Amino acid sequence: MxxxxxxxxxxxxxxxxxxxxxxxxxxxxxxxxxxxxxxxxxxxxxxxxxxxxxxxxxxxxxxxxxxxxxxxxxxxxxxxxxxxxxxxxxxxxxxxxxxxxxxxxxxxxxxxxxxxxxxxxxxxxxxxxxxxxxxxxxxxxxxxxxxxxxxxxxxxxxxxxxxxxxxxxxxxxxxxxxxxxxxxxxxLDTPPMPLHNARLMREGSQVTLLAYGPMVTTALQAAEIGADEGISIEVIDLRSLSPIDYPTILASVMKTGRAIVAHEAPTNVSLSSEIAARIAEHAFYHLEAPVIRVGGFDTPYPPAKLEETYLPDADRILEAVDRVLAY
Amino acid sequence: MAPFFQVRAKLGPVIPDNSIPMLQLLSPDGTYGVPKEYAKYGEIIDSISEDTLLAMYRDMARIRRFDIEAIALQRQGQLGLWVPAIGQEGAQIGSGYGVGPNDHIFPSYREHGVALTHGVELMSILKMMRGVNHGGWNPEETRFHLYAIVLASQVLHAVGYAMGVKFDGKVGTGNLEEDLAVISYFGDGATAEGDISESLLFAAVNKAPIVFFIQNNQWAISSRVDTQTTVPLYTRGEGFGVPGLRIDGNDVLANYAATKYHMDQAREGAGPVLLEALTYRIGAHTTSDDPSKYRDEEEVEYWKARDPIQRFETFLRRQGINDDFFDEVKIAGDALAADIREQTFALGIPPLENIFNHVYSEEHPEIDRQKAWLKAYEEKMGSHE
The missing domain is CATH 3.40.50.970 (Thiamin diphosphate (ThDP)-binding fold, Pyr/PP domains)
Structure with missing residues (x-):
């Protein structure tokens, strides 16, 4: 026990x-x-x-x-x-x-x-x-x-x-x-999994939502709201950013056919850029829509009174979900 | 404040200000003498055996012959680059002999002489400069750590190592089998890096057992030492609480005595110290450099007259060492040169999989994937042979 x-x-x-x-x-x-x-x-x-x-x-x-x-x-x-x-x-x-x-x-x-x-x-x-x-x-x-x-x-x-x-x-x-x-x-007794494994946080069938760190909570909120609206979102917590657990990511994307990668960092030349490229390379025929990156804007981090708008929230993620489902 | 250098004209010769106190036991004409304020260093020389003196000379001559051969090998396309240390043999062999058997050495990339004194295979250095590997000797076995190309990076590693030695309780126990200290080498150019300031600070606040050894060879590629500092470099540690000493870097005995004395002190728990060996890079920065573009022959001649090997030879001859010894050293040097030529020609191309080996200590799926991809690609495309 x-x-x-x-x-x-x-x-x-x-x-x-x-x-x-x-x-x-x-x-x-x-x-x-x-x-x-x-x-x-x-x-x-x-x-x-x-x-x-x-x-x-x-x-x-x-x-x-x-x-x-x-x-x-x-x-x-x-x-x-x-x-x-x-x-x-x-x-x-x-x-x-x-x-x-x-x-x-x-x-x-x-x-x-x-x-x-x-x-x-x-x-x-x-x-x-x-x-x-x-x-x-x-x-x-x-x-x-x-x-x-x-x-x-x-x-x-x-x-x-x-x-x-x-x-x-x-x-x-x-x-x-x-x-x-x-x-x-x-x-306190048993480690959950190896350090570099990603974790399936919530099963879904229409869109794979990939997130890590602080955005995992946000991603789960988005999936909850999505479920209320009848959209089935699968959420994966990457946990490891280098190396990235591609087998877990690709298995999910091959199932759902759609992927969104969310993080706080600017999207230009980011983790989401690399993940999007890898998905395109290895799951091209499974994709129903382009991979969408949801992140901070390509600006310096703004003054604190603007950060709520700068940072992706559940709505920004769901807007991306609407876009991938529109294909 | 008096100018640090006697600058005769803008960008004229860099000749050191000889009014600054400096530990010198062998004058440029090979005369031995111990000024009374440096008596403690003289005592170290008093107990040195003739065999050790001759071994030092052999190593100085050996590393110069090696250096000359390496330059030739680079000119023939056998090495990607060579970094000559000609003129710095006094500082390197002298200080190398002053480092104790348990001590650890963190070099920059020109310390071929120090490497020689600590059992590093000279071919390992040539392999690195040929591009066969990035270092490849075992730093735990030799206690001579890998060459560091990013200036001053290694000095923080040395301080961290020394902090660890202290945490291990291997300082000041009086057990000479166990206690150890650390020495880190860097040049006048590297002193400008922030990592040097942080190293001095971390060493001082932790009272770490470390000697900072600056070889001030007057030039950082084409930049004069007064580009890097406005005060003598041996004073650089004072604001951090690290005392300093200037040494005549071309006096092998002064370098030996100062290094031995201060490594012993560090091992006993005295904390960090900074030594500045005033020397000169007779050759180019590397084989890619052309020093005639930025410095005068007059300045080079000034320093050639202070050559560390010639000075030591004069001293040894006055001690009664005769041609038999110097002839033997020359023959041994030529044999070494022939041997490294032959070994260098025999160095092939390392296995392609070395691109991927040791990126990580533990398994890594992306490295494994790319390694397998390259293997399959090479098989598909056919051999390069």
């Missing part, structure tokens, strides 16, 4: 990191303000007290330094978990992530493993100032050598962070910050 506990995503991440640190003394947690404060979102609350200054510590405010030293710590046999405080602050570390972290295993012909986790709270809808609401996942999904995941619910958050920490490859965990306080049951 599995035991379940109801908790929000932030708390599930906290419990997952705590479990990983209890299981393996080589796991470290560091970043800006993650120690006594527990991070600006309190995801690391209590860890400093439990594990001490040598395992949970505040870094200088220097993102390149956070990732660069994490690489060195991994070379020394540690499994560093790092926090980048906000999505828009990852770019000073971009060089260390893309030219070093992602390539060191390849460069060393496998001699070096890079078990580094980078946690990034991402996405909008929290009314924040500039650089606090972005969705930069496509930059990293484009880079070979990285693994990218994004949990959408507490159970996945609890397990995916642990699976990421156990991976010998670098994993970026994009955490849906606007859903941090969304509660759900966490199975």
């Amino acid at each position: 599995s035991s379940y506990k109801e908790m929000p995503i932030a708390k599930a991440l906290n419990a997952g990191i705590q479990k990983a640190m209890q299981d393996d003394p080589k796991v470290l947690m560091f970043g800006e303000d993650v120690a006594e404060l527990g991070g600006v979102f309190r995801v690391t609350e209590g860890l400093h007290k439990e594990f001490g200054q040598d395992r949970v510590f505040n870094s200088p405010i220097a993102e390149s330094g956070i990732i660069g030293t994490a690489i060195g710590l991994a070379m020394r046999g540690y499994r560093p978990v790092t926090e980048i405080q906000f999505d828009g602050f990852v770019f000073p570390a971009f060089n260390q992530i893309t030219t070093q972290l992602a390539k060191l295993t390849y460069r060393s012909e496998g001699f070096l493993k890079m078990p580094v986790v980078i946690r990034i709270p991402y996405g909008g809808a929290i009314g924040a100032v500039e650089h606090h609401s972005e969705s930069p996942e496509a930059y990293f999904a484009h880079t070979a050598g990285l693994r990218i995941v994004s949990p959408s619910n507490p159970n996945d958050a609890y397990w995916m962070i642990q699976q990421a920490i156990k991976s010998d490859d670098p994993v970026i965990v994009f955490e849906p910050k606007r859903r941090y306080w969304q509660k759900g049951p966490v199975n």
Whole structure:
């Protein structure tokens, strides 16, 4: 019998990191303000007290330094978990992530493993100032050598962070910050599925709706409204953005014949662009309509008073559903 | 503030300001002497054996002969690129000998001499420059980490490694079998990168067991060192709480003594230190470069007169080392050159599947799919042979 506990995503991440640190003394947690404060979102609350200054510590405010030293710590046999405080602050570390972290295993012909986790709270809808609401996942999904995941619910958050920490490859965990306080049951005994599998969230027959991270909740709302209107929408939570679980996606699209990909990020050269291309390549004769991308506009993230319009909501998704059903 | 360099004309020769204090034990004419303020470094030289001195000379001559041969191999199209270190043998062999048996080294991409002192197969460096692989030696086995081409990137890795050493409790225990420190090499050009500032800071606040070793060879491709700094580079760490020392980079004994002393200190828990070895890149930045476009022969001549190998040879001859030794070294160098030529010619093209190997440590469906696709494609299109 599995035991379940109801908790929000932030708390599930906290419990997952705590479990990983209890299981393996080589796991470290560091970043800006993650120690006594527990991070600006309190995801690391209590860890400093439990594990001490040598395992949970505040870094200088220097993102390149956070990732660069994490690489060195991994070379020394540690499994560093790092926090980048906000999505828009990852770019000073971009060089260390893309030219070093992602390539060191390849460069060393496998001699070096890079078990580094980078946690990034991402996405909008929290009314924040500039650089606090972005969705930069496509930059990293484009880079070979990285693994990218994004949990959408507490159970996945609890397990995916642990699976990421156990991976010998670098994993970026994009955490849906606007859903941090969304509660759900966490199975404390059994992981739901491998880290890089997509999950069928809701069965449907007419349209496949693909989403990840904060947009999964929105996608499920859209499917609910659609059902009321007599439209049968199948919802898949991608969970993993690199690699992407194409077998699950293609099986669904071959069944429904229609696909919509929704995310907060701008659609230009995005995860949805790539997924649309792959669906066209591998399920062309099954398609009844073009694949539609629903995302943020191709602008900088707007001031907070405009973000409600910028971000896709259930209505924007349903408008796309109407379009694919019109073919 | 006095100018850092005596700049005789705009873009004139870069000649260092010799009024700045600098650790020098062998003067350019090969005379040994220990100024009293540097007595602690002199004590290290006092305990060095003649065998070690001769081994240092052999390695300096060996790496220069290797370098000359590598340039020739590049000119013949056998290497994609070569990065000469000629003129920097004093800094590299001297400091390499000062690194202890457990210590870890994080180089930039010109540290062939340091690599030699730590058991890296020289062919591994040629393989990389030929384009057979991106490195390919085992950094855990050699403790000499992979060459880093993105300037200063490796210095943060070195600091992280040193932080890990400290977390492991391998600093200042007094157990010389177990304790270790880290050294990271970079150039004057790299000091401009933000990663150097972040490295100094992370090392300082964590009191990490690390020595930062700058080889200031005066040029970053075509940019003079005063493009990168307005103060002497050995002072660069002061604002971070990292003390510095300038060394005559072409004095192999000073480099040995300073590195050994400060690595011992770091191992004992003294925290980070920054060494600036003042040297000169006699050759081009790489074989793709043409230094005659940006620097004067007069400046090169100034530095050739301070050649580290010639200086050390003069010193050794005064110690009674005769032609027999130097002839033997020359013959060994020519044999090495012939050997690497032969081995380089024999390097083929790596298997095509190497494109996909080790992108990840764990299984990855997209990599597997593309690897299988390429295999099928190659079979369909026929062999390239």
